[in-house]
Amino acid sequence: MTSSGPGxxxxxxxxxxxxxxxxxxxxxxxxxxxxxxxxxxxxxSFGRQSAAWGAVDLVIAGVGTLRSRRRGxxxxxxxxxxxxxxxxxxxxLDVGYVATGAALMARAEWIGPRLxxxxxxxxxxxxxxxxxxxxxxxxxxxxxxxxxxRTRG
Numbered sequence: 001m002t003s004s005g006p007g008x009x010x011x012x013x014x015x016x017x018x019x020x021x022x023x024x025x026x027x028x029x030x031x032x033x034x035x036x037x038x039x040x041x042x043x044x045s046f047g048r049q050s051a052a053w054g055a056v057d058l059v060i061a062g063v064g065t066l067r068s069r070r071r072g073x074x075x076x077x078x079x080x081x082x083x084x085x086x087x088x089x090x091x092x093l094d095v096g097y098v099a100t101g102a103a104l105m106a107r108a109e110w111i112g113p114r115l116x117x118x119x120x121x122x123x124x125x126x127x128x129x130x131x132x133x134x135x136x137x138x139x140x141x142x143x144x145x146x147x148x149x150r151t152r153g
Contacts, residue, residue, distance in 0.1 A: 009080045009151070010068055016147050017064040023139060024057030031132070045128030053136040080151050087148035094141035101133030 027050045034047025104111060108123035108130070115121050 009076070009083060012147065012150055013064060013068045013083060016143070017061040017068070019143060020057050020064070021061035023143075024054040024061060027051065027054030027136070028058065030054075041122050041124040042128035042131070045125040046132045047128075049129045049132035050136065053132065057136075077153075081153065084148055084151040084153070087144045087151060090144040091141060091148060094137050094144055097137030098134055098141065101130040101135075101137055104130030104133065106130075 031047045031049070031051030031054055034043055035051055036047070038044035038047050104126045108126035112121040112123055112126050
């Protein structure tokens with residue numbers, strides 16, 4: 001399904017930012033609870049990482065909302081192309097996030113001691129971080145891919 005017609009880019013961008021804001025808010029809360037109440041390194045790391053991603057998602061959704069309002073609802077074809085290009089780039093980055101998270105989970109024992117000269121990271125912490133990155137990356141990949149398909153020319 002492609003978007004066409006006046007205002008469709010704005011409608012699509014509003015839907016995208018609303019979904020991203022909802023996802024971000026949910027993960028700030030869920031992640032925060034897991035981080036603060038976690039009784040294991042992996043759960044705390046998963047929570048911390050998830051809350052951070054949720055906060056970034058909220059900021060991105062806020063910026064997208066402001067940009068859409070400034071544009072004034074015109075929804076020109078160049079706006080659709082710009083959004084489509086951004087979503088394709090984001091999709092490629094999302095694949096990188098998933099791969100990074102998977103690498104952290106798979107190679108936690110090897111990566112941990114090499115991350116910092118001052119502090120070694122426990123493998124379970126890295127696995128928790130990796131799991132959260134994979135969850136966030138997969139969601140973002142699905143979201144960006146669906147909306148990239150919607151904005152295809």
